[in-house]
Structure formats: structure tokens, C-alpha cells
Amino acid sequence: MHTLHYHPLSTFSQKTLVALYEKDFPFTPQILDITNPEARAAYKKVYPLGKIPLLTGEDQFIPESSIIIEYVDTHHEGKIRLIPADPDKARKARFYDRLFELYVMEPVLTVFFDGRKPEAEREPKRVAAAKERLDLMYGMFDGHFAKNTWTLGDAFTMPDCAAAGALGLAHMVYPYEAHANLRAYFGRLSERPTFQKVRAEVAPYIAKMTAKS
Numbered sequence: 001m002h003t004l005h006y007h008p009l010s011t012f013s014q015k016t017l018v019a020l021y022e023k024d025f026p027f028t029p030q031i032l033d034i035t036n037p038e039a040r041a042a043y044k045k046v047y048p049l050g051k052i053p054l055l056t057g058e059d060q061f062i063p064e065s066s067i068i069i070e071y072v073d074t075h076h077e078g079k080i081r082l083i084p085a086d087p088d089k090a091r092k093a094r095f096y097d098r099l100f101e102l103y104v105m106e107p108v109l110t111v112f113f114d115g116r117k118p119e120a121e122r123e124p125k126r127v128a129a130a131k132e133r134l135d136l137m138y139g140m141f142d143g144h145f146a147k148n149t150w151t152l153g154d155a156f157t158m159p160d161c162a163a164a165g166a167l168g169l170a171h172m173v174y175p176y177e178a179h180a181n182l183r184a185y186f187g188r189l190s191e192r193p194t195f196q197k198v199r200a201e202v203a204p205y206i207a208k209m210t211a212k213s
Contacts, residue, residue: 023073
């Protein structure tokens with residue numbers, strides 16, 4: 001049995017969880033208390049970088065969400081293939097996965113974490129640049145989803161797992177209300193049972209975080 005080290009609030013963890021649930025991949029959940037310095041120090045003995053998610057097994061040590069998904073998709077047949085067998089389609093899946101992670105998820109996280117800093121420590125120029133990047137990506141994806149049900153057309157694949165976490169947080173911190181096709185795409189993601197399961201796991205943490213704000 002594999003163990004997934006993660007935290008429900010982590011968008012990269014959410015991406016991985018959606019993929020594992022889509023694949024019906026059995027694993028033992030190991031939630032890292034990211035607010036506990038002792039827990040983080042103990043975890044760094046397992047993985048010095050201290051990054052989540054991380055999948056471990058008897059002889060496996062697999063960090064990074066996309067790499068975890070590649071491993072699971074290769075070694076566990078499941079009911080769905082998240083990275084197409086066709087090399088060209090696989091390349092497109094990896095490309096769109098990168099787009100959602102690097103150009104949507106990362107700038108959204110910049111906006112989110114800056115908003116939780118004390119006023120004197122905030123970085124308005126960095127946030128403005130992140131929002132500019134998001135505006136560009138929202139427009140690009142709005143056009144893309146005018147013609148596609150999922151990122152690669154009719155098949156749900158790895159970049160859709162990345163989009164779930166990225167757009168879920170973006171919906172809260174920098175909404176894309178002006179982009180009807182992107183909103184509709186997120187609506188389809190929200191109806192996915194696997195994403196609903198992940199959101200149910202996240203909900204108590206968001207409620208707790210909101211109560212402290």
C-alpha cells in the first residue's frame with residue numbers, strides 16, 4: 001500500500017487527490033499539519049525539501065504532483081487514462097498541465113498568500129503582475145473551452161486534475177466571472193464526483209481558516 005503525504009488545502013495536493021480518485025488508486029492518507037513546526041521538521045527528515053504531495057511505498061519515493069500522476073497512470077490501470085497513450089496527445093496533456101500549474105496555480109497562490117500578509121509586508125507590484133498573468137490565461141482558456149468539453153476535448157486527463165485545484169482557488173481569490181466558457185468548464189469540474197470528494201475534504205479547513213481571518 002502506498003502512502004500519500006499531503007494537506008487538503010494544498011492545491012497541488014488537490015490535483016493529486018482528484019487523479020488518485022479518478023484512477024481508483026488505493027493509498028493511505030497521511031495529512032501533514034502544515035501549521036505545526038514540529039510536524040514540518042519531522043516531515044523534512046522524510047523529504048528534505050518539505051514539499052507536498054509525496055507518494056511513498058515499499059520501494060517508491062515519488063514527489064511532485066505531475067510525477068505522482070505519471071507513476072499512478074503507468075502502474076495502475078484503473079477506469080481512466082490520465083495521460084493518453086498517443087505520444088502527441090500525451091505531449092499536449094503535459095503542456096496544458098504545465099499551463100495550469102505555472103501560469104494559473106502559481107499566480108493565484110501569489111494573490112492568495114499576499115492577501116494574508118500584514119499590510120506593511122504586502123507586495124502590490126508582484127500581485128499586479130500575477131493578476132495580469134491570470135487575466136491573460138483566463139482569456140486564453142475561455143477561448144479554448146468554447147470548443148472543448150475538457151482540456152483535451154472529450155477525455156478527462158491530467159491537466160483537468162490540475163485545473164480543479166487551480167480554478168477552485170482562483171474562484172475565491174481572483175474570480176473569472178467575465179469568462180463564460182471558463183466558468184462553464186469549472187462548473188463541469190465541480191460536478192465531477194472526484195472533485196466533489198476533494199472539496200468535501202477541504203471544506204472544514206477552509207471554514208477554520210475563514211473563522212480566523
